[in-house]
Amino acid sequence: MSCCLAGACLLPLPALAGKPTAHVHGAASLQVAIDGNTLTLHIESPLESLLGFEHAPRTDKQKAAVRALSERLNQAGNLFMPSPAARCAPVSVKLDSPVLQAGKQPTGDGHADLDGEFVFRCENPEALRDLEVAIFPSFPNLRRLDVQVAGPRGQSAATLSPQQRRIAW
Amino acid sequence: MSSLLFLAARSAWNRRLTLGMTLISVALSVTLLLAVERVRHEARASFAQSVAGTDLVVGARSSPVQLMLYAVFRLGEATNNIRWPSYRAIADNPAVAWAIPLSLGDSHHGFPVIGTSPAYFEHFHYGDSQALAFSAGKPFADLFDAVLGAEVAERLGYHVGDRIVLNHGMGEVSLAEHTDKPFTVVGILARTGTPLDRSVHIGLQAMEAIHLDWQGGAPLPGLAIPAEYVRKFDLTPKEITAVLVGLKSRAAVFKVQRQINAYAAEPLLAVLPGVALDQLWQVVAMAERTLLAVSAMVVAVGLCGLVAVVLASLGERRRELAILRSVGARPLEVFLLLSAEGLFITALGALLGLALLTLLTAVLGPLAQAHFGLAIRATWISSDELILLAAVVGIGLIASLLPGYRAYRLSLADGLMPRL
Numbered sequence: 001m002s003c004c005l006a007g008a009c010l011l012p013l014p015a016l017a018g019k020p021t022a023h024v025h026g027a028a029s030l031q032v033a034i035d036g037n038t039l040t041l042h043i044e045s046p047l048e049s050l051l052g053f054e055h056a057p058r059t060d061k062q063k064a065a066v067r068a069l070s071e072r073l074n075q076a077g078n079l080f081m082p083s084p085a086a087r088c089a090p091v092s093v094k095l096d097s098p099v100l101q102a103g104k105q106p107t108g109d110g111h112a113d114l115d116g117e118f119v120f121r122c123e124n125p126e127a128l129r130d131l132e133v134a135i136f137p138s139f140p141n142l143r144r145l146d147v148q149v150a151g152p153r154g155q156s157a158a159t160l161s162p163q164q165r166r167i168a169w
Numbered sequence: 170m171s172s173l174l175f176l177a178a179r180s181a182w183n184r185r186l187t188l189g190m191t192l193i194s195v196a197l198s199v200t201l202l203l204a205v206e207r208v209r210h211e212a213r214a215s216f217a218q219s220v221a222g223t224d225l226v227v228g229a230r231s232s233p234v235q236l237m238l239y240a241v242f243r244l245g246e247a248t249n250n251i252r253w254p255s256y257r258a259i260a261d262n263p264a265v266a267w268a269i270p271l272s273l274g275d276s277h278h279g280f281p282v283i284g285t286s287p288a289y290f291e292h293f294h295y296g297d298s299q300a301l302a303f304s305a306g307k308p309f310a311d312l313f314d315a316v317l318g319a320e321v322a323e324r325l326g327y328h329v330g331d332r333i334v335l336n337h338g339m340g341e342v343s344l345a346e347h348t349d350k351p352f353t354v355v356g357i358l359a360r361t362g363t364p365l366d367r368s369v370h371i372g373l374q375a376m377e378a379i380h381l382d383w384q385g386g387a388p389l390p391g392l393a394i395p396a397e398y399v400r401k402f403d404l405t406p407k408e409i410t411a412v413l414v415g416l417k418s419r420a421a422v423f424k425v426q427r428q429i430n431a432y433a434a435e436p437l438l439a440v441l442p443g444v445a446l447d448q449l450w451q452v453v454a455m456a457e458r459t460l461l462a463v464s465a466m467v468v469a470v471g472l473c474g475l476v477a478v479v480l481a482s483l484g485e486r487r488r489e490l491a492i493l494r495s496v497g498a499r500p501l502e503v504f505l506l507l508s509a510e511g512l513f514i515t516a517l518g519a520l521l522g523l524a525l526l527t528l529l530t531a532v533l534g535p536l537a538q539a540h541f542g543l544a545i546r547a548t549w550i551s552s553d554e555l556i557l558l559a560a561v562v563g564i565g566l567i568a569s570l571l572p573g574y575r576a577y578r579l580s581l582a583d584g585l586m587p588r589l
Contacts, residue, residue: 150444154221
């Protein structure tokens with residue numbers, strides 16, 4: 001393997017390109033990073049778990065479902081509830097998925113994902129000790145959420161489900 | 170009431186052999202139960218203490234748990250090495266504050282040897298973010314310098330200035346030794362209670378140097394490069410085993426993890442050590458629950474034995490109880506007498522079990538530390554253990570009501586002259 005390429009390859013790669021990630025229907029992963037007063041949530045989910053299908057929307061019903069998905073995910077404050085005492089407010093939502101971009105087809109084996117990044121700004125980050133995830137009622141196909149946390153008190157992992165919606169650290 | 174207790178004690182003393190054996194069985198079962206809980210707890214604490222302040226651990230693509238085990242805890246083997254250019258690429262990532270290369274595989278009297286860079290002593294943290302401290306000497310500076318973990322120095326009796334020879338590969342006894350290139354001990358680290366205490370640290374270049382004239386795990390016949398000449402060679406390593414990465418901003422950890430996992434030139438795996446540990450505990454949880462269930466069953470067996478012994482003694486004690494009744498003891502007092510006996514033995518057994526456990530951890534703790542780098546401290550009782558103990562005594566109390574009730578019924582039915 002050529003070493004001159006090495007430095008160049010690492011940086012400009014867009015997230016996830018080239019790496020075959022696990023794609024399990026019914027499951028999704030959530031990454032929680034806390035740094036200073038910024039809380040960043042990154043969700044990565046098979047579209048099936050959120051939409052029920054993974055191809056470009058064809059019927060009107062499917063197109064409406066995609067619109068509804070996008071609207072729902074843009075309401076970050078309704079999906080993720082950080083500790084109230086930390087007084088966190090959503091500042092930005094970034095969604096990336098083949099179905100959200102017109103004309104872009106899912107590649108490869110026909111499976112497709114959605115990547116979402118939700119950034120919160122917290123006035124009192126010391127009080128940020130847990131996160132309630134309220135996405136399960138909106139997406140009945142989603143049964144399991146694997147959560148990873150990197151915060152000032154260290155790193156941890158947990159699995160959330162419709163029964164267990166809160167993660168503390 | 171106090172005279173009743175006095176009588177109960179005298180009566181129990183009269184049956185000290187059978188009650189004593191029952192007491193021992195309860196105590197042993199409690200020891201087992203508490204030991205399972207304590208080892209579980211201490212193992213988690215010990216693992217969690219072993220790495221702090223490291224945002225990512227990078228190795229060849231395998232399972233996150235396996236990577237953590239070999240890179241941080243020196244348990245198991247690496248599936249693959251990673252190439253030096255990959256390390257350079259990670260270290261040059263603008264989000265990365267520091268990247269410590271690790272090269273594993275050699276040993277010294279069974280203790281693992283780690284080839285690394287001097288940055289290791291600066292950036293590696295353990296426990297609640299404590300930096301490494303030297304109890305003697307300083308980090309390695311020259312090519313054939315070595316820094317020892319506290320356990321290595323203590324067990325092998327090394328001091329700063331001693332010369333040591335490394336073995337090729339792992340294993341207590343090895344035929345292949347790097348005798349031609351001995352190392353000088355320049356530093357000894359203060360004890361950390363982590364696998365680090367069992368490690369010998371040398372420079373990456375030194376790791377490369379002692380293997381210059383080796384091929385395929387053995388010295389090349391007819392080609393021996395003397396120690397004084399190796400410095401003329403390019404000692405940049407070609408491969409390393411793993412990289413510990415610290416980031417400038419914690420928020421970037423998942424982004425950098427994705428970048429490393431997507432690295433095109435070589436399949437790499439970056440894991441968050443804390444996350445990998447939690448995943449390990451999720452895997453182990455099933456086995457832990459099984460162990461706890463088995464030891465709980467053993468306690469149940471012990472308590473059943475206790476109830477059986479007290480019940481069996483009723484037969485021979487019918488006259489004793491009848492006499493008690495005749496001198497004025499009420500049936501309720503007979504009930505209390507028998508119940509108190511069972512409860513007393515359970516409580517005493519629980520205390521003895523705890524004492525035995527404390528003794529065992531004090532004796533076996535250092536052994537676990539020496540062999541596995543697993544620190545099992547002789548701590549005072551934890552709240553979880555207290556709950557277990559309370560549960561044992563509670564169940565013992567409920568179980569003891571049975572012989573009490575039986576004695577109560579008998580004392581109502583029997584006259585002074587029971588048919589024996």
